[in-house]
Amino acid sequence: MNSYSSKLVENAVNELSRLPGIGKKTALRLALHLLKKEKVVAESLGNAIIKMRDEIMFCSECFxxxxxEVCEICANPKRNKETxxxxxxxxxxxxxxxxxxxxGVYHxxxxxxxxxxxxxxxxxxxxSLIxxxxxxxIKEVIMALSTTIEGDTTNFYIYKKLKDLNVEITTIARGVAIGDELEYADEVTLGRSILNRTPYESTLSN
Amino acid sequence: MNSYSSKLVENAVNELSRLPGIGKKTALRLALHLLKKEKVVAESLGNAIIKMRDEIMFCSECFxxxxxEVCEICANPKRNKETxxxxxxxxxxxxxxxxxxxxGVYHxxxxxxxxxxxxxxxxxxxxSLIxxxxxxxIKEVIMALSTTIEGDTTNFYIYKKLKDLNVEITTIARGVAIGDELEYADEVTLGRSILNRTPYESTLSN
Known part of the structure; x- marks a missing residue:
């Protein structure tokens, strides 16, 4: 016999443990949690995952x-399409x-x-950005990548590609601490760093 | 618009974040991981969860x-049904x-x-145990609950129900540190604590 007593559970544990950051013990805990709940809980979860992956689209403008086909931001007439x-x-x-x-809009x-x-x-x-x-x-391109070595490299690569295209290239203000991931910045800091964005060229001399 | 740009993703994130130990940020990370992978990954995961919950049974003997209908352990003729x-x-x-x-078998x-x-x-x-x-x-009942206050309470409750039924009542040896969860004990300690199980009554005087 397998140690899970059930091929059904073993299979679900294997699938769950393929997710990033979820090992076999956590996967088993999740599977047992679902077994304790009503059937509809597992059905909603499973169907939401399948439906999302099956039906999701990527905006043809900004990805x-x-x-x-076009995301809500690109389709919104109130958004500034020049930035x-x-x-x-x-x-x-x-x-x-x-x-x-x-x-503005995104890329x-x-x-x-x-x-x-x-x-x-x-x-x-x-x-596609070029x-x-x-x-x-397009009047302005704001670079809002994470302030890591990889982010800086990418910024510089894109800068080289865009610099002859008659567009202003800015980066968000480095109010976000160097080395921090963008998504974990607090909203005030991140908001201010968008308002205080600086010409990309001025950051090269640092 | 909702902050996820997509009702499909929002729905999947909400479902994932209902799992224990998974918050909105982790759920979003899992959803985006699935979006990056082939469709078949999300389908296997979703279907494994639904199928497990739909088709799982609980052994009519030991749960x-x-x-x-009867689990592999209870159905195994080599297992000792008296313990x-x-x-x-x-x-x-x-x-x-x-x-x-x-x-032996379990309950x-x-x-x-x-x-x-x-x-x-x-x-x-x-x-059902009674x-x-x-x-x-049944010749022997081994109590193998976690060594916590709740575990001790449950042990004692079951002991009182079984003590007049002419069955030997033992507990696994407390080689597992008091306060530890059973599932995290190492295999050697846990194995030895099964071999060295002691009469339940002898632990009451401690």
Whole structure:
């Protein structure tokens, strides 16, 4: 026999323990929790996961997650389409939206350049960003990547690609402590760092 | 708009964050992980959870989880049916099975008596235990509950119910440190504590 007494449980534990940060013991705890609850709890959870993955779309403009072809932010006529804020992933969009300080649109890279993890510029949504800036009526690009070595590298790569395209390139103010992940910054600091963004070139001399 | 940009993601995050120990931030991290992976990953996970909850059975003898009406342990002709080991939940069965030191069968209470959590004797599989001992040819009952106040209370309650039924009542040796959860004990200690079990009455004078 397997040590779980049940192939059904063993299978669920194996699947759950594939999630990041969830080991076999935690997975078993979650599985037993679901066994104790009504069937509808497990059904809602399972179906929500499947439905999300099956039906999710990525905005054709900014690569934000979306329930339709263009995300709610890009489709909103009140947003300023002349300003693009470049972020690493969707959690950063949520963090900036929560500050209520930003009225432009976004461009989600889907990661940052990280040779250690085998992520190069071609793995990110950078070409589409160049196209957006080349074709559209973009006045300003705000770089809002995490202030890590990888973030700085990515900033500099994008800066080199954009600097001849007649667009203002800024970065959010470094009110966010160096080395901190963007998503964990408090809303006041993050909001202020958007308002106090500085020309990217002025940060190069530091 | 909701801060998740997507009702699909919001729904999945809400469902995931209902799991014990998983908050909104972790739930979002898990959801985004699933969005990055192939569809089949989310489908396997979702279906494994639903299928487990839909099809799981509880052994009619010992209340262990099972894929059939009688669990693999109770159905095994090599197990000694005259010895019943009483445990709190299924994780304890797995922990004891992993020691390889026990050849009897189990009885899973489904919890321990805990007035603080509103769990009384009637919420546990205690009546069925009494019936098993009264009707069957049971020679020994081993109490293997966690060594906490609640565990001691439950031990004593069961002892009082069983003491006139002509069955030997033992507890696992307290080689497991007082206050420790059973499932985290190392296999050697736990295995030895099963071998060195002592008459329950001898522990009352301590």
């Amino acid at each position: 934000n997650i979306s329930d339709s 693009i804020c470049i972020v690493e992933d969707i959690r950063d969009v949520m963090a900036i939206e929560n500050t209520g300080q930003y009225t 989600i890279l889907g990661g940052i350049i990280s040779p250690m993890d085998g992520i190069g510029p071609n793995d990110l949504n950078i070409d 196209n957006r800036v080349s074709n559209g009526n | 262990n989880i099972s894929d059939s 019943i080991c009483i445990v709190e939940d299924i994780r304890d069965v797995m922990a004891i099975e992993n020691t390889g030191q026990y050849t 899973i209470l489904g919890g321990i008596i805990s007035p603080m959590d509103g769990i009384g004797p009637n919420d546990l599989n205690i009546d 019936n098993r001992v009264s009707n069957g040819n």
